[in-house]
Amino acid sequence: MVLVVLRRIGVFATTVVVASIVTFLLLSILPGNAARIALGVQASEADVAAQATLMGLDRPAIVRYLDWFGHVLIGDFGTSTVSRQPIGPEITDALGITVILVLTSVVLALLFAIPFGILTAVRQRKPDGAILSGISQIGVAVPGFLAGMLLVTVFAVTLRWLPAGGWVDPGEDVGGFLEHLILPAIALGSVQGAVLSRYVRSSVLEVMREDFIRTARAKGLGAGRALFRHGLRNAAVPVMTVLGLQIATLLVGAVVIERVFSIPGLGSLLLDKVALRDLPAVQGIVLVLVVFVLALNFLVDLAFTMIDPRLRSAT
């Protein structure tokens, strides 16, 4: 067990390093001369050359990569070419907000998807099951940012119960924090919940046809008890896989949702920096987002090992 975990950690670390190389290639090598981008097309050749020396661009790419990634490891993301301020503190502040938003929406999505998916599976042969399944199908087709706008229209514009956007730090005012969190978290979680509920449904249907459920029924357990005692643990594995795969989608969903609700998270920061074409900042933010995806996938992977003993011996 310990060996398996250590091995997974090793694979995770390697993946992070490779992802950082890809990020560096995309944002430091592919765009061409960063000094020219920072100064604009009107700058003279001499100015560009001076700027390139200042930014350390005259060094070989491998040295620049090691310099960048080495500093990132100690939390230094370099300096913005636009504001001339260090990027790290901005990223850290924004990351905290995005993590809260994403995790809350995962919890909401699961709270919705598990009962709803089981219900649609159990009621599969009844008309209401078909209707519920149809609702989840429509839920999958609605983009999260549209769900967000609809929630704003109902709860902020019409009913005036909740704010239409913005963010309050939980340290300052817990009530205000929750008021600002609830709509974006529901918007982000609802679409994920709809996707997940479809997997919960097909996973439960699959498990209900398994021999061990038939055995449990034959022993005299009711359908409900057989499902809860033996079925759900087995149905959880494919759902967890999908949850892991959905994390990347969830995170880019958060980028858009943060824009809808003017939340100062990592997504808003990324889009601001993209608009300014501040590539060093974009590079740092992209790396954090990608590592976030990889880290959550890694945690889901570990959680798997806990749920399903069969996977412990596997590579």
Place this chain on the structure above:
Amino acid sequence: MTAIKPGTPTRRAAGHSGGATLWAGLVLIGLVVLAAVVSAFWTPFDPEGVFSDSILRPPGAEHLLGTDSFGRDVFSSILRGAQISLLVGTVAVGIAAVLGVPFGIVAGMNPGRLDQFMMRSNDISLAFPALLLAIIFGAIFGAGTVTAMVALGIGTAPAFALIARSGTMQIMSREYVQAARASGKSGLFIGMRHILPNISGMLIVQASVSFGIAVLAEAALSYLGLGTPPPTPSWGRMLQDAQGYLFIEPLLIVWPGIAIAIAVLGFNLLGDGLRDRFDPRMQVNR
């Protein structure tokens, strides 16, 4: 959606359910295609101008769905917006298939080191979701329709690679493939002649699902201002424009929202219906 008890013949009942889903999907996609084609020749009003005398009109006899903050007829913009959604979806899925399918087939045909290496790199590309890649490309090359299509295509390719690989691995163990290898046929021949035709069903399902995702991603990009630039109408940017007028005319977000949902639902249902057709084992589940 039809249920099947264990022991009942599955083919007819499931075929029926798959058929209904398939047709529902085709009808919805048909509506979108119709809107795109008709709007190429005719729209009730010009969707690209500015009309200061007809700003924010409610839905009525003259403007079926009302007008937006630039005085443009919303119905005309919705019709024309179908073009950009279908264009971005088609090109993105095309790029994804061209990149991902050969990659997946080569990995599936060469189990061992090469396959492991290719799949590890595929895993890393999966950590760069299509929408994130599109935002990065927007930063590097400047935002626009072409940037969005290429980025979404590259970002979707890993999904095709995964599907193509798992299909290839199933086909590789078949006797006719082993016979072809024994008779000295080249890898390229086996890939083209035996594998590609046999995995085309699952690839078409994947294409349909990916098309829906690409339509969603295009809408999100346009909403963020990283998609098709104005004045070309796109559903995502209609939502962005409408958000500024939520307090005055909330209906403006409903129409493009419905249009996006119809397109995405259409491709998802088509994907589900085709999956029922191609994969008999899945028939019972969906």
